[in-house]
């Protein structure tokens with residue numbers, strides 16, 4: 168495997184798409200054809216999540232370089248959900264996609280080592296390529312992730328400026344004349360610069376929300392070696408124009424996640440009566456067109 172960021176950059180270029188499709192299955196929102204009843208036992212719901220997410224992967228595989236299964240929706244179902252998550256990761260890999268598991272993990276360094284070992288890289292137990300992690304336990308908690316990611320050609324996306332309104336409570340707090348997210352961003356950038364791949368981006372990436380376009384552009388300028396995972400597009404209100412500041416001059420350096428806006432497209436009035444996978448595909452294609460129109464190069 169090449170360095171994860173080289174693989175990501177190559178896949179974005181090959182597909183001319185910075186779209187990251189988020190796999191966030193919710194029972195009540197599944198298409199009629201595969202939705203179990205609300206009282207169904209966890210094992211039945213988990214199987215429907217597996218079928219749904221694998222169906223989404225099949226529908227978007229040529230439109231997206233990377234998918235992001237959200238662990239929360241699988242964990243919610245207990246052991247059966249975890250089995251489904253494993254099967255979805257495997258299916259996405261088999262479809263030729265990179266996989267970033269959204270787990271937002273972290274702990275003290277010695278425990279972080281176990282999270283890193285379990286989640287990072289195709290040789291790990293879960294077999295994903297990247298993982299989202301929290302920075303708030305400090306540098307010794309991030310080091311096990313970046314170290315192992317470098318060894319296993321995996322990636323880590325550290326929360327820097329999250330998309331939710333409440334994130335500002337801590338992240339915008341002024342410390343030494345700058346908001347906390349800038350301090351976190353500076354640390355992540357130093358980790359990225361220390362282990363940069365051929366494409367110029369390092370093993371550490373950053374999560375920066377589309378809902379804060381000004382901060383996104385500010386962080387892009389301050390973090391030239393850091394690839395961004397941009398959530399908040401679509402269902403949370405961010406537009407393609409809002410994400411433009413997250414890309415570099417070559418139209419690289421960022422992937423934009425869309426979960427509900429793509430995977431539940433069958434529920435949108437414009438897709439009424441359409442096969443659900445066709446609706447998912449149409450929504451993904453529409454998002455890609457919007458990004459191509461808004462990225463600095465006018466498309467990859």
Ligand SMILES: O=C(O)c1cc(=O)[nH]c(=O)n1[C@@H]1O[C@H](COP(=O)(O)O)[C@@H](O)[C@H]1O
Pocket residue numbers: 189191237269299328329330331374375376398399400401402403424425426427428
């Ligand atoms: O790490 C993330 O992906 C993430 C960080 C963040 O700041 N905001 C955010 O929405 N996310 C995740 O991105 C996905 C957004 O889903 P949609 O709002 O449905 O597109 C969810 O899985 C969130 O957990």
